Amino acid sequence: MKNDSAKSVELDRNDSVTRRDFLKKSLVGAGLLTLPGLLPGCTWEEFSQKHFSELAPAELEQVLRRLKDQYRRCYGREFQLSATGPLPETAFAYALDLSKCIGCRRCVYACAEENNLSRSDPQIHWIKVLRFPNGSMNPEDAERYYAPDKVPEEGYYYMPVQCQQCANPPCVKACPVQATWKEPDGMVVVDYNWCIGCRYCMAACPYDARHFNWAAPTLPINEINTHTHYLGNRPQEKNVVGKCTFCIQRVREGRYPACVEACPVGARKFGNLLDQDSEIRYILEHKRVFRFKEELNTQPNFYYYFS
Amino acid sequence: MTEQSTIKGLLLLLVKGNRWYYLWLASLVLLILTGACAYRVQFDRGLIVTNMRDQVSWGLYIANFTYLVGVAAAAVLLVIPAYLYNWKPIKEIVLLGELLAVAAIVMCITFVMIDLGRPDRFWHLLPKIGRLNWPQSMLAWDVVVLNLYLLLNLLISWYVLSNLYRGTAPNKTLFWLLICLSIPGAVAIHAVTSYLYGGLPARPFWNASIMAPRFLASAFCSGPSLIILIFQVIRKFSPLKVADEALFKLAEMVGWSMFVNLFLLGAEVFKEFYSNTWHVSHIQYLFFGLHGKTQLVPFTWTAIAFNVTSLCILIYPRTRKNLFTLNGACVMMLIGVWIEKGLGLVNPGFTPTPLGEIYEYLPNLREITISIGVLAFGLLVYTVLLAIAIPIQTGDFRARTDPP
Numbered sequence: 001m002k003n004d005s006a007k008s009v010e011l012d013r014n015d016s017v018t019r020r021d022f023l024k025k026s027l028v029g030a031g032l033l034t035l036p037g038l039l040p041g042c043t044w045e046e047f048s049q050k051h052f053s054e055l056a057p058a059e060l061e062q063v064l065r066r067l068k069d070q071y072r073r074c075y076g077r078e079f080q081l082s083a084t085g086p087l088p089e090t091a092f093a094y095a096l097d098l099s100k101c102i103g104c105r106r107c108v109y110a111c112a113e114e115n116n117l118s119r120s121d122p123q124i125h126w127i128k129v130l131r132f133p134n135g136s137m138n139p140e141d142a143e144r145y146y147a148p149d150k151v152p153e154e155g156y157y158y159m160p161v162q163c164q165q166c167a168n169p170p171c172v173k174a175c176p177v178q179a180t181w182k183e184p185d186g187m188v189v190v191d192y193n194w195c196i197g198c199r200y201c202m203a204a205c206p207y208d209a210r211h212f213n214w215a216a217p218t219l220p221i222n223e224i225n226t227h228t229h230y231l232g233n234r235p236q237e238k239n240v241v242g243k244c245t246f247c248i249q250r251v252r253e254g255r256y257p258a259c260v261e262a263c264p265v266g267a268r269k270f271g272n273l274l275d276q277d278s279e280i281r282y283i284l285e286h287k288r289v290f291r292f293k294e295e296l297n298t299q300p301n302f303y304y305y306f307s
Numbered sequence: 308m309t310e311q312s313t314i315k316g317l318l319l320l321l322v323k324g325n326r327w328y329y330l331w332l333a334s335l336v337l338l339i340l341t342g343a344c345a346y347r348v349q350f351d352r353g354l355i356v357t358n359m360r361d362q363v364s365w366g367l368y369i370a371n372f373t374y375l376v377g378v379a380a381a382a383v384l385l386v387i388p389a390y391l392y393n394w395k396p397i398k399e400i401v402l403l404g405e406l407l408a409v410a411a412i413v414m415c416i417t418f419v420m421i422d423l424g425r426p427d428r429f430w431h432l433l434p435k436i437g438r439l440n441w442p443q444s445m446l447a448w449d450v451v452v453l454n455l456y457l458l459l460n461l462l463i464s465w466y467v468l469s470n471l472y473r474g475t476a477p478n479k480t481l482f483w484l485l486i487c488l489s490i491p492g493a494v495a496i497h498a499v500t501s502y503l504y505g506g507l508p509a510r511p512f513w514n515a516s517i518m519a520p521r522f523l524a525s526a527f528c529s530g531p532s533l534i535i536l537i538f539q540v541i542r543k544f545s546p547l548k549v550a551d552e553a554l555f556k557l558a559e560m561v562g563w564s565m566f567v568n569l570f571l572l573g574a575e576v577f578k579e580f581y582s583n584t585w586h587v588s589h590i591q592y593l594f595f596g597l598h599g600k601t602q603l604v605p606f607t608w609t610a611i612a613f614n615v616t617s618l619c620i621l622i623y624p625r626t627r628k629n630l631f632t633l634n635g636a637c638v639m640m641l642i643g644v645w646i647e648k649g650l651g652l653v654n655p656g657f658t659p660t661p662l663g664e665i666y667e668y669l670p671n672l673r674e675i676t677i678s679i680g681v682l683a684f685g686l687l688v689y690t691v692l693l694a695i696a697i698p699i700q701t702g703d704f705r706a707r708t709d710p711p
Contacts, residue, residue: 047427051438089551122355130662138585139663161662170509177431178438184408194438196431197354197424199364200446208662212364212424215355238353239424293661296508 009139015270051178052191064230073233083230084252088187092246093186094257095303096160100267103151105129105156111162114247115233115279116225118217124236126211126244127259128164148206162259163188163209163244163298164292170225171201171210180241185252186273186301187245188302195240202241206293210243219240223254246270311473312660313706320704321694328543330410342680346421346671354424357674362666363657368422368675371681372415374529376453376474376500377648379411382424382460384560385492388573390486392563396553400546402700403541404534406692408493411530413456414685415638421677423705445503456492460621463489464696471699473706477516481687504656512656522569522648527564528614533558539634545697558636562621568597590667593655602667603654606646613643615707 031225045066049055064081064248071079108127111117117124134155142159145196152158167186171182171296179195182188201212218240236242247257251270260268271280283289289303325330349356359366382615385404388394420426431437441447463485470477501522504513534555542549579590591597595606619626619635626632650669659665670678698704 051431086588124361128662139661140588140659142663144662144664170507172509173443174446176440176444177428178440179431194428194431195425196428197423198308198419198446199424199505200444202361203656204365204507204509206661208361208660208664210363212354214360215353267626 002048005240022085023212028305029096041048046193049193051194053181053295067234071226075164075219075224077221077224079226079228079234081228081234082249084185086187087252089272091272091301092165092245092251093273093280093284093301093303094165094252095265095269095289095305097269097307098157098304099306100157100265101129101158102265102267103131103146103153103156104131104264106261106264107160107268110258111244113223113226114250114258116217116219116228116235117242117245118213118215118236119220119223120218122214124211124217124242126209126242127160129158129160130168131156131158131195133306140217146193159304160259161207161209161292163246164207164298164302165246167301168297170206170296170298174200176200176203177259183231185230187248189248190239190243191231191246192237192242193233197241198241199241206298208271208298210241212241213238312502317695318563320698321691331578332687332690335683336691338683339680339687340675342683343535345680347679349421350426356437356671358668358671359464360668362660362664363654363668364654365422365657366668367650367670367678368418371651371678372418373424373500374447374648375415376646377528378495378528378530378533378646379408379415379456380523380526381411381514381534382408382489384527384531384557386486386493386533388487388556389405396550396676397556397593398600398676399700400538400547400549402467402497402554402696403538403547403693405460405489405628407530407537407689408460408694409457409464409692410685410689412453412460413688415453415679416457417681417684418678421681431485443505445499446500448697449496449503452492456489456496457596459485459492464692468576468696469700472704480492485615497526504652508657509661510585510589513652515575517571517575519577521568524564524568524571525644525648528561529648530616531564532640532644535561535640536634538631540588541693541697545693546701546703547640547697549632551628554633556632557578558621558627561637561640562618562627566620568644569614570624571617585700588659589655597659597665600658600665600667603650604671607651610646610651611640612641617643 026211031293036207045062050059051064060083064083064302068079068081071077071081110123112119112303114124115125128144130139130144130304131146131153132142134157136142146153146156158260165182165186165188167182169180169182171190172182176198176274177194177196180188185243197212199212200213213236217236219235225233227249229245229252232245232248247259250257256270257268260270269279269283271278273280273284275281283305284303287305289305291300291303357366373415382401382404385397385401389398389401420429421428432439432447434441439447439450441451466477466482466485498519501518504510505515505518508514535557538549538554541547576590576594579587592600593603593607595601617640620632620636626636654668657666657668683696
């Protein structure tokens with residue numbers, strides 16, 4: 001640990017030392033004296049890590065290396081951990097065909113696997129499928145824990161809900177430390193290493209789309225997805241908030257989100273709004289789309305439609 | 308007297324006391340240690356050891372925080388008659404009220420800290436050093452105003468005490484400036500804490516403009532009732548005199564505050580039930596239960612019964628001026644407002660969730676143990692402050708002026 005801190009000081013020396021840096025260093029230094037006893041396993045590097053947006057390339061490199069080491073120690077697996085930035089000329093959007101969705105919840109489980117979500121105690125799902133009785137759209141009439149022998153059921157329709165990647169996100173406004181923000185390509189992301197775990201964003205979200213990691217995730221070693229992104233599906237940290245990012249680790253490489261791939265009936269559509277020829281543009285132009293809880297002016301980048 | 312002997316004198320004040328004083332301190336320390344042990348488990352294993360979950364992501368800790376903000380603001384009900392109207396019976400005790408505000412804010416901050424998933428990252432909240440999301444986030448505002456109010460009350464108490472100690476007259480301009488800041492300060496911690504809830508359109512139960520006035524009204528109930536009770540204990544165990552007159556005047560103000568509080572509640576109940584939109588479900592859950600889930604209902608009605616009864620007692624002069632009924636009313640009010648501003652505010656805001664789920668939250672034993680530890684910590688802080696302040700105020704602890 002001594003070596004590590006020496007290294008980080010050396011790296012920083014290349015940058016000009018600002019007052020802020022100085023204050024930060026002194027504070028962090030003071031914290032360091034009291035911390036090791038308090039926080040088993042917490043290192044100086046982890047404690048003093050800057051906000052994601054303030055990391056210089058070399059520092060980011062170091063952070064990614066540290067996390068990969070941590071995952072190797074923890075899970076015995078070699079992780080790929082990228083921090084690919086937003087693609088140029090891209091604004092991601094999602095569309096979901098409610099007349100096709102059969103409520104099978106394969107998307108829910110594909111999401112949990114892709115995103116390394118805690119399997120039990122607590123079981124965390126970033127997608128929830130609501131079962132509505134025909135004729136109602138009041139969430140209070142909806143059931144999340146339905147368990148029929150066969151889906152779809154007569155008299156019901158299904159509405160999967162996940163993060164709506166709002167253009168006017170209440171969670172971003174609420175966060176007291178800017179640990180969550182909107183990326184230029186439309187994704188609302190969380191810096192898990194900056195979140196203080198106050199859960200105010202959860203109170204602010206009208207879609208129940210933000211999830212707290214009440215404990216360290218339980219992940220079967222053989223089911224771990226080692227293809228990860230810093231802002232996306234790396235194994236979640238205890239006591240911080242996580243959420244759907246439209247599978248940032250996939251879509252920034254030109255792939256579809258896991259839920260789109262998993263849907264057996266093709267109810268889920270995903271694409272780039274700025275691409276004239278994309279499927280998502282076709283849907284927005286030709287279908288009758290709506291946005292969930294439109295009256296709240298959150299302006300989701302997630303559209304529902306009936307085909 | 309030299310600086311060194313002052314410090315020695317202060318330390319002596321802290322250890323001076325009878326058997327009861329030591330017993331009191333010992334039991335507080337014991338409760339704090341028990342709470343700390345329970346917290347250690349929460350820290351190691353995560354907030355999973357509480358009863359909070361995604362559906363109800365704030366619980367007892369934030370409920371206590373919300374309640375204690377009210378207690379902290381109560382000092383202002385003493386400050387106004389004491390300084391603005393120069394009313395002597397209260398002027399003699401206003402300092403104790405300000406110290407209570409200090410202790411209450413310390414508890415508020417501790418409650419927020421233990422509620423944080425990652426308290427080790429608290430420095431992210433510090434302006435300039437971290438990234439305080441100000442002025443966007445209402446939580447950031449709350450951090451700012453709470454700390455300023457704490458600082459202000461510490462400054463005022465320290466300034467008054469050091470002048471009393473040296474036998475000097477305080478600088479009038481400076482003193483008035485501090486007092487004039489502390490009055491809007493008390494209103495601000497309330498308004499901002501209510502905006503914390505009221506600013507969330509995702510939670511219709513909270514998203515109401517009536518929140519800020521209701522917070523103020525209930526704060527002026529719970530804080531001063533606590534003061535009325537504590538001051539009787541103080542005058543029993545210390546040489547400090549607290550006039551009955553001061554207590555009765557406070558009680559009168561508390562009574563009227565409760566009247567306003569209940570009126571505002573009525574306004575809210577009318578709006579929700581008469582318009583009868585989807586949003587009615589939260590208040591329905593609070594008062595009558597929803598889809599057979601009725602956990603909060605007994606609490607709610609207890610609070611209503613207590614608040615109405617104490618209102619009757621405090622409005623009627625004869626029962627207000629009888630210490631027995633007065634104390635009964637104060638206890639009822641403390642409990643009533645705690646339910647109203649605690650579980651009765653936090654829980655129904657989350658229930659049902661925006662996606663219609665009902666998760667019935669009640670704190671578990673660990674949360675209660677930790678909370679009691681925090682309350683004990685606050686009482687310890689208050690005791691220490693009183694142990695210093697009372698001898699200075701009664702004149703038993705003064706700077707010795709050397710003969711010329």
